[in-house]
Amino acid sequence: MIRVEVVLAWPDRVERRALELAEGATVADALAAAALPGADDCPAVSVxxxxxxxxxxxxxQDRVELLRPLLADPKDNRRRRARGG
Incomplete structure (x- = not known):
């Protein structure tokens, strides 16, 4: 058995699940077992x-992190800050 944590962070809260999975479990297995609300809206995952x-x-002891979609383009944000706006 391995122990992993699956995390989905929102601006105002954090959803997390500590799981015990079989050796050889994959990221997909952990996501299915965690069944976090909102996970289907996340376009990417990191470990x-x-x-x-x-x-x-x-x-x-791996930490699986669900990555939410970006609300703004980081390049546009940098350009706006550079212009002073």
């Missing part, structure tokens, strides 16, 4: 901050 694919095998 310890590094983008991960659903078939990636997890290890003990």
């Amino acid at each position: 310890h901050g590094i983008l991960a694919r659903p078939a990636q095998v997890l290890h003990d």
